[in-house]
Amino acid sequence: MVDVETTISWILRAGVLVSAALMAIGLFINPSIIWMGVLVLALTPFIRVLMAGLYFLGQKDAPYFVIALYVILVLVISSLMKM
Amino acid sequence: MDLPVIIATFAFGMFAGSIGTMLGLGGGVLMIIFFIIGLNLPAQQAVALSLLAVIASSSMGGSVYIRDKMTNLKLAMILETCTVTGAVIGALLAMMMPVSAIQLLLGAVLIYAAATMIKGVREAETPALPVKGLTVKGEYTDECTKMRVCYTVIRMKLGLFLSLIAGVVSGLVGIGGGVIMVPIMNLAMKIPMKAAAATSNFMVGVTAAASAFVYFKQGYVDLYMAVPSVLGIMVGAYAGTLMMGKMRSNMLRRMLGFILAFFALVLFMKAAGVLSW
Numbered sequence: 081m082v083d084v085e086t087t088i089s090w091i092l093r094a095g096v097l098v099s100a101a102l103m104a105i106g107l108f109i110n111p112s113i114i115w116m117g118v119l120v121l122a123l124t125p126f127i128r129v130l131m132a133g134l135y136f137l138g139q140k141d142a143p144y145f146v147i148a149l150y151v152i153l154v155l156v157i158s159s160l161m162k163m
Numbered sequence: 164m165d166l167p168v169i170i171a172t173f174a175f176g177m178f179a180g181s182i183g184t185m186l187g188l189g190g191g192v193l194m195i196i197f198f199i200i201g202l203n204l205p206a207q208q209a210v211a212l213s214l215l216a217v218i219a220s221s222s223m224g225g226s227v228y229i230r231d232k233m234t235n236l237k238l239a240m241i242l243e244t245c246t247v248t249g250a251v252i253g254a255l256l257a258m259m260m261p262v263s264a265i266q267l268l269l270g271a272v273l274i275y276a277a278a279t280m281i282k283g284v285r286e287a288e289t290p291a292l293p294v295k296g297l298t299v300k301g302e303y304t305d306e307c308t309k310m311r312v313c314y315t316v317i318r319m320k321l322g323l324f325l326s327l328i329a330g331v332v333s334g335l336v337g338i339g340g341g342v343i344m345v346p347i348m349n350l351a352m353k354i355p356m357k358a359a360a361a362t363s364n365f366m367v368g369v370t371a372a373a374s375a376f377v378y379f380k381q382g383y384v385d386l387y388m389a390v391p392s393v394l395g396i397m398v399g400a401y402a403g404t405l406m407m408g409k410m411r412s413n414m415l416r417r418m419l420g421f422i423l424a425f426f427a428l429v430l431f432m433k434a435a436g437v438l439s440w
Contacts, residue, residue: 085229089226096219100393100397103389107387107390122375123372126369129243132240144237148240158254
């Protein structure tokens with residue numbers, strides 16, 4: 081099994097590259113594609129926390145699974161909050 | 164939008180991305196200052212764009228640092244629980260209290276941290292204190308000295324408490340957590356500079372993402388400005404990871420010291436109402 085560091089590195093890199101590509105393409109074609117790039121970028125940190133959580137669940141490492149779960153929960157709450 | 168603005172934004176993004184990734188800051192404050200003073204953008208647009216920039220530099224830099232095992236993943240996850248909680252509390256508090264006093268206070272704290280960093284405390288003198296509860300260790304290879312650096316995180320409780328405060332302050336003041344987290348990890352928890360920078364760089368993306376959506380919903384993201392700033396930041400962040408590996412820890416600490424002193428100045432200006440975001 082690939083270790084968690086490598087997995088997270090891939091996720092982050094994929095997020096960065098996909099969003100960079102969407103943003104660059106959108107600049108010439110349509111702003112709504114830029115918007116998709118922005119969303120992909122903003123979701124990347126969420127996904128990496130989620131994947132770390134799943135990894136620790138798979139490892140039956142309860143404390144770190146709970147930690148990841150908690151961070152995701154707070155992230156969701158704070159994104160729903162009003163200014 | 165004209166070409167010079169796009170080029171300037173891209174170039175400044177590269178600068179902020181490399182500094183931010185090298186020192187673990189994210190580069191958000193530098194971007195805000197550029198957008199507000201350099202481009203005269205409204206404060207909320209500047210913040211929205213800089214949050215995106217921080218996510219970009221954290222993700223780009225993070226992908227390299229974590230692959231190279233510079234990032235302490237477990238430590239990042241533990242401290243994130245406190246910084247994100249603090250950020251929410253800070254955002255709530257910001258609605259009901261004047262923040263200029265806190266800006267002055269944070270400015271003073273940063274000056275102290277800056278002085279300590281510049282003076283240069285000797286590193287790798289990890290004392291063998293007993294660590295209770297969740298023990299976190301880490302090790303990495305310093306590309307500059309070709310040495311294997313091993314460390315045990317000490318003062319975890321203090322670190323958690325300070326991370327909570329750091330989160331509250333960053334939610335209140337709108338300054339990224341990295342500026343506060345690197346000194347906390349390096350000075351209080353005695354984590355070697357490079358591991359502290361890599362771990363903080365990794366953490367700031369999550370905190371920024373948490374507040375980014377709030378700004379997105381309000382429609383503050385200028386899409387055409389986002390492209391050059393995010394792409395510039397990504398290029399700079401990648402370069403920053405390469406430069407960090409080659410640099411001496413003490414040099415990094417000194418650079419961070421000067422940046423912190425500069426941020427303190429920015430905070431004093433903010434408290435005085437000269438700058439606002």
